[in-house]
Amino acid sequence: MALRHAVLAALLDSDFSGYQLAKAFDVGVANFWHALPQQLYTELAKLEKEGLVAGREVVQHGRPNKRVFTVTGAGVAELERFAAAEPKPTFIRDDLLVKVQAADRVGAGHVVRQLDERAAAATTRIAAFEALLARLRGDQAEDDYLRHGTRIGPYLTCLRGLALERETREWCTGTASVLRAREAAHAEQI
Amino acid sequence: MALRHAVLAALLDSDFSGYQLAKAFDVGVANFWHALPQQLYTELAKLEKEGLVAGREVVQHGRPNKRVFTVTGAGVAELERFAAAEPKPTFIRDDLLVKVQAADRVGAGHVVRQLDERAAAATTRIAAFEALLARLRGDQAEDDYLRHGTRIGPYLTCLRGLALERETREWCTGTASVLRAREAAHAEQI
DNA sequence: ACTGGCATGTAAATCGTTACATGATTCT
DNA sequence: AGAATCATGTAACGATTTACATGCCAGT
Secondary structure (H helix, E strand, O other): OOHHHHHHHHHHHOOEEHHHHHHHHHOOHHHOEOOOHHHHHHHHHHHHHOOOEEEEEEOOOOOOOEEEEEEOHHHHHHHHHHHHOOOOOOEEEOHHHHHHHOOOOOOOHHHHHHHHHHHHHHHHHHHHHHHHHHHHHOOOOHHHHHHHOOOHHHHHHHHHHHHHHHHHHHHHHHHHHHHHHHHHHHHHOO | OOHHHHHHHHHHHOOEEHHHHHHHHHOOHHHOEOOOHHHHHHHHHHHHHOOOEEEEEEOOOOOOOEEEEEEOHHHHHHHHHHHHOOOOOOEEEOHHHHHHHOOOOOOOHHHHHHHHHHHHHHHHHHHHHHHHHHHHHOOOOHHHHHHHOOOHHHHHHHHHHHHHHHHHHHHHHHHHHHHHHHHHHHHHOO
């Protein structure tokens, strides 16, 4: 039972419907918690039944109605308990790294292509994070915002996401060029 | 069916028993694939039944005997297929980041402590990675090793792990000091 | 005698992914 | 008319975690 805390933490920032939450988990939240839309729908239903979130119908014009959810007092209390508990070890799974681990024993061609693609995706995400951070801090300088701003949590996690994406891009480009150089050297020997 | 590829990639490097593999997944492999020992035992049994790895008994003196596993030709072929397939999105879950996301709404005290602990753990891991990298490359310079060395895959993934841990340490110390400064400022207002 | 590390599994309960299912509205 | 986006769910299957279970050997 851990997805629930990620959902509660995401809802602290603003109320979301299942669909909007899925979008959030696709961008910002994705830096520290991976979940598919179907999980969010079922988790929200469970959280509502347990009284940790409250849903209400929002009538919309020009698009289907939706149900948005707010964290209740009991939900905040649950987050408090979670914050005090020992964190579980970081959970990472990355196909691409598995492929690099095996790169000297299987054909490196596909892996190099996938590294290039990942680096390009990282560039897009870096720009998105920079824009999001600028939007969150508004016209304040970063130092000021970190000291006195509201919504400091999302800002700090975005900073982490940004740093991670920059690291990802550097590692992918570096690794791709190492593997390419080795393929070229190998080709020369033939 | 993805744990199997991480297991196969780890076994390319050298033969391991279930127990040894669990240790590897606790240190080096943990940077890109999280798995518990119980999973590895069951996965090895499945892989053996399917002929992707071959096990053999190793008689030991002074400790219980063990079964070590080698990747078969079919296992390498399976890895080739995996390398050519599109990678699944990176899967990350980190309790600590969820807590930071919520840090302006729940008590920050525990979170600050956990950030300090994570930074300290990162320091330990950084030293372990540096030692492992030095051992892998032996007396060669890094450039040379990257161009001509064997076992380049594990070296590249360790480089990634090292960069990630350094980033983790910086972010944790920075975030802890931001949260501490805000708590101090809040206390003054009372 | 006890602790800690080595060594391997099974079973039950929970969690996560994939496939299936539906339907409105806007834009091209 | 068709594609894209908004919007929400259920059911079956597969994967993961937790609890249970066992036993050897070395060092203190």
